[in-house]
Amino acid sequence: MRLPTFFSKKRGQRRTGSAAWGSFGEGFFYAGLLAAGLFIGGLMLAGVAVPEWRINNHFVEVEGRLVGKGLARRTSTDLFGVRRQSWRPAVLLEYRAGDGSVRAWHAGGRGETTTDRSLALGQLDRWRLGQPVRCWYDPDQIETVVLKRGYNWWLWLLTLLLPGALVAFGAAGLVRAARAWGRSEERQAAEAERFFRPLVQAATADVDYPTVPPCDDLVNSPGTIQRFRLPTESPEAWSLVGSGLFALLWNAVVVVLAVAAGLDLAGGRTDWWLFGLLAPFALIGLVAVGQFLRRLLLATAVGPSHLEISDHPLRPGQTYDVHLSQGGSVGFRRLELVFELEEQATYCQGTDVRTEKQVVWRESIRRWDRVEPVPGTPFEADLQFSVPPRAMHSFRSAHNGVGWRLVLRGVPERWPAFLRVFPLVIVPADAAVAVGGSTLPRREVVS
Amino acid sequence: MIERTGAGGSVSPSPGPAFPPRVTVTFAADRASYAAGDLLQARYRLEAVDPATITAIERSVVWYTEGKGEEDFGVVFFDRLLADQSGSAADASAPAAAADWLSGSFGTQLPLSPLSYEGLIVKIRWCVRVRLFFVSGRDFVSEHVFFVGDIPVARPLGLAVS
Numbered sequence: 223m224r225l226p227t228f229f230s231k232k233r234g235q236r237r238t239g240s241a242a243w244g245s246f247g248e249g250f251f252y253a254g255l256l257a258a259g260l261f262i263g264g265l266m267l268a269g270v271a272v273p274e275w276r277i278n279n280h281f282v283e284v285e286g287r288l289v290g291k292g293l294a295r296r297t298s299t300d301l302f303g304v305r306r307q308s309w310r311p312a313v314l315l316e317y318r319a320g321d322g323s324v325r326a327w328h329a330g331g332r333g334e335t336t337t338d339r340s341l342a343l344g345q346l347d348r349w350r351l352g353q354p355v356r357c358w359y360d361p362d363q364i365e366t367v368v369l370k371r372g373y374n375w376w377l378w379l380l381t382l383l384l385p386g387a388l389v390a391f392g393a394a395g396l397v398r399a400a401r402a403w404g405r406s407e408e409r410q411a412a413e414a415e416r417f418f419r420p421l422v423q424a425a426t427a428d429v430d431y432p433t434v435p436p437c438d439d440l441v442n443s444p445g446t447i448q449r450f451r452l453p454t455e456s457p458e459a460w461s462l463v464g465s466g467l468f469a470l471l472w473n474a475v476v477v478v479l480a481v482a483a484g485l486d487l488a489g490g491r492t493d494w495w496l497f498g499l500l501a502p503f504a505l506i507g508l509v510a511v512g513q514f515l516r517r518l519l520l521a522t523a524v525g526p527s528h529l530e531i532s533d534h535p536l537r538p539g540q541t542y543d544v545h546l547s548q549g550g551s552v553g554f555r556r557l558e559l560v561f562e563l564e565e566q567a568t569y570c571q572g573t574d575v576r577t578e579k580q581v582v583w584r585e586s587i588r589r590w591d592r593v594e595p596v597p598g599t600p601f602e603a604d605l606q607f608s609v610p611p612r613a614m615h616s617f618r619s620a621h622n623g624v625g626w627r628l629v630l631r632g633v634p635e636r637w638p639a640f641l642r643v644f645p646l647v648i649v650p651a652d653a654a655v656a657v658g659g660s661t662l663p664r665r666e667v668v669s
Numbered sequence: 670m671i672e673r674t675g676a677g678g679s680v681s682p683s684p685g686p687a688f689p690p691r692v693t694v695t696f697a698a699d700r701a702s703y704a705a706g707d708l709l710q711a712r713y714r715l716e717a718v719d720p721a722t723i724t725a726i727e728r729s730v731v732w733y734t735e736g737k738g739e740e741d742f743g744v745v746f747f748d749r750l751l752a753d754q755s756g757s758a759a760d761a762s763a764p765a766a767a768a769d770w771l772s773g774s775f776g777t778q779l780p781l782s783p784l785s786y787e788g789l790i791v792k793i794r795w796c797v798r799v800r801l802f803f804v805s806g807r808d809f810v811s812e813h814v815f816f817v818g819d820i821p822v823a824r825p826l827g828l829a830v831s
Binding site: 406407408409411412415430431432433434563565566567568569570578580581582583584612613614615617619620621622623624649650 | 705727729731734736737738739740741742743744747749780781782783784786788789790791793798800808810818819820821823824825826
């Protein structure tokens with residue numbers, strides 16, 4: 223019997239390698255995660271959850287008496303060999319358990335542990351010798367006694383969250399690896415498609431066009447002149463938000479540094495390193511605010527762009543009316559409306575996920591030179607454009623996409639150029655038209 | 670017939686049989702171009718393979734992406750013939766049954782999208798795949814490309830696409 227090859231190689235059109243070893247390795251990894259989750263979960267349950275649950279449900283309540291008090295000392299050595307001591311208050315309790323009287327020490331919780339001995343002694347002062355105290359003891363080990371009951375919600379959260387995530391992640395991966403074992407990618411995809419089809423049908427309005435993105439978000443805004451107003455994707459808007467956030471965060475850091483430097487000065491100290499750091503930070507902060515204000519001014523001066531269209535989704539070979547409205551108080555050296563097809567591919571490069579975009583087709587619908595503003599009135603134009611008869615339809619899958627869009631490019635007077643993008647969805651052409659009147663059966667097209 | 674992988678198809682995960690089998694796929698009416706929503710019908714024939722060594726055959730119609738991005742993949746038709754279900758491998762000594770096992774046909778209605786597309790960084794291809802599973806645990810897949818729709822090849826900007 224030949225073992226499958228461990229390494230994968232691609233030689234020309236032939237690919238050698240081992241899906242079996244791949245599945246095995248993946249399964250082994252997820253099994254490791256699952257085992258780690260179960261192990262950590264077991265430890266957390268045994269060490270934290272179960273003792274706390276027993277205290278609240280099994281320990282016996284009894285009225286006892288405080289007969290002694292002291293400090294519990296703990297000595298530890300750190301990584302550098304330095305010995306450290308910590309103290310926590312401890313009380314000696316006397317209570318009745320079963321037929322006899324029991325004396326047992328109870329030390330405070332971890333929250334009461336301190337490296338300051340005098341502080342620990344101070345905590346002891348609240349206890350008075352001979353005072354009656356309510357306590358709970360373990361019926362299985364009567365010398366174990368506690369003074370408090372209740373649950374630490376964060377401990378339970380920790381107990382459930384960390385191992386729970388590991389168990390869920392590991393189990394899901396293991397099931398996936400087991401399902402992939404010995405199954406071809408086609409079989410896996412077919413089974414997944416059968417499983418997810420009802421969900422996809424429920425979520426997608428137009429199930430007749432698989433992989434064509436839905437255009438619900440593009441037709442929910444009625445226009446004033448044409449049927450639909452198209453939403454805008456403006457790279458400048460994202461730049462504005464990004465520069466605003468950067469300016470805010472950067473200057474917050476500057477303020478923190480400035481407060482620290484001011485407190486130093488007020489205290490009569492001068493930290494030259496801090497001042498040296500503060501000066502360039504403040505300069506960058508000022509530049510960031512300036513950039514943000516400049517972008518804000520550009521966005522408000524150029525004004526909003528609106529584009530309305532006579533129908534949506536679009537079909538190859540059809541002609542559509544659009545109404546363009548460009549607000550703002552600035553004149554434009556040039557305005558141009560173009561119709562574009564852009565491809566988009568997402569891929570992994572090392573540990574990075576990159577997305578590359580490339581415009582593969584472009585047609586200018588109309589270009590205007592020297593557009594002068596009329597106060598109080600936006601620039602408006604009514605236009606027509608046609609989708610090429612053999613145009614590719616809009617396509618979107620997990621890592622790839624082909625998208626159509628109308629793009630308004632503007633070059634304002636004394637301002638940098640701007641770009642407003644209006645995405646469109648184009649569905650495939652009527653099948654009969656595309657193949658020159660084929661009489662083969664086809665599904666009805668839903669518009 | 671268009672074969673993406675050349676005469677023998679591709680072997681996955683490793684060369685299974687001593688001599689790679691030949692899988693011939695013939696599209697009905699000898700056409701390899703379809704319109705969206707058309708009925709695709711295809712016949713396949715296996716050669717240079719001992720039918721007794723095959724445990725299952727999977728026939729599928731799939732689309733996948735090529736290009737710069739990670740590969741995406743969709744299945745519009747899939748079925749799996751097991752040796753004992755078809756009756757041929759279970760009775761491999763019978764010549765007629767063996768002949769059935771080595772050829773077959775299937776058909777499916779193609780969806781309205783996606784259409785075949787030859788872009789610059791994104792390409793969408795359709796194909797018929799015939800995957801053979803052998804007693805040894807290995808498998809062999811043969812892929813036969815066909816076209817859906819009539820979308821022109823994209824050219825770098827500046828050249829006509831029309």
